[in-house]
Amino acid sequence: MKQAPFIAVEGPIGAGKTTLASMLSTELHLPMIKEIVEENPFLDKFYQNIDEWSFQLEMFFLCNRYKQLEDTGLQYIEKAQPVISDYHIYKNLIFAERTLKGVKLEKYRQIYHLLTDDMPKPDIIIYIRADLDTLLGRIRKRGRSFEQEMDPAYLEQLIADYDKGIQFLAEQSPAPRILTVNGNEIDFVENQAQFEQIVSDVKELIE
Numbered sequence: 001m002k003q004a005p006f007i008a009v010e011g012p013i014g015a016g017k018t019t020l021a022s023m024l025s026t027e028l029h030l031p032m033i034k035e036i037v038e039e040n041p042f043l044d045k046f047y048q049n050i051d052e053w054s055f056q057l058e059m060f061f062l063c064n065r066y067k068q069l070e071d072t073g074l075q076y077i078e079k080a081q082p083v084i085s086d087y088h089i090y091k092n093l094i095f096a097e098r099t100l101k102g103v104k105l106e107k108y109r110q111i112y113h114l115l116t117d118d119m120p121k122p123d124i125i126i127y128i129r130a131d132l133d134t135l136l137g138r139i140r141k142r143g144r145s146f147e148q149e150m151d152p153a154y155l156e157q158l159i160a161d162y163d164k165g166i167q168f169l170a171e172q173s174p175a176p177r178i179l180t181v182n183g184n185e186i187d188f189v190e191n192q193a194q195f196e197q198i199v200s201d202v203k204e205l206i207e
């Protein structure tokens, strides 16, 4: 192994990040960092009125992920131990650029950079791309009540935002290694051979 990898699984809402990160965590014996969703007190309100609740929601996600990243740095990265996460801290900015405007967006950007610029960043990103129909189907399947009325236009915009965001990360220095998974066609849940192919691709990146 070249160095202990810090792997992040990314992709838009419902792409399968948590599912794939959990499966890889088990298969590769990696500790997993899982984002906090159900305990978020603003998510329900946010989906009812995005303009009203976006700043509180984005700040809540940012503060939680900042704490998790700080702990990840201390527990794993500084000890050169591998770890997998079901998100990349940059997802905060992907969402915030979509949900915030004007002064609030500017304040958020400053706080985001202040908190995260010197934090450890994943050196491997597994990016699950999926189209709107696939994501809507998975969100229905997951069945969280507050997500069921999500505006498809919002999700469609996030799909494009994610493509741009991952492209931005690919251009950073040092550039993370990125494995893109076609989430419409590759079914790592039901199809064992397809999951094994992902495992093999990930091993190639880290070994």
Ligand SMILES: Nc1ncnc2c1ncn2[C@@H]1O[C@H](COP(=O)(O)OP(=O)(O)O)[C@@H](O)[C@H]1O
Pocket: 011, 012, 013, 014, 015, 016, 017, 018, 019, 020, 086, 138, 139, 141, 142, 186, 187, 188, 189, 190
């Ligand atoms: N490749 C897949 N095939 C079928 N169902 C999937 C697949 N990936 C995820 N799911 C299901 O879709 C839903 C959303 O997956 P989840 O991992 O929570 O997505 P995310 O973390 O990206 O929001 C869950 O019900 C999960 O079981």
Ligand SMILES: Nc1nc2c(ncn2[C@H]2C[C@H](O)[C@@H](COP(=O)(O)O)O2)c(=O)[nH]1
Pocket: 011, 012, 013, 014, 015, 017, 018, 035, 037, 043, 057, 058, 061, 091, 092, 095, 096, 099, 147
């Ligand atoms: N506005 C934001 N919403 C976010 C953010 N991170 C997650 N979420 C939402 C999207 C889903 O409804 C739910 C779980 O996210 P998944 O990507 O795991 O499906 O939380 C964010 O930073 N901003």
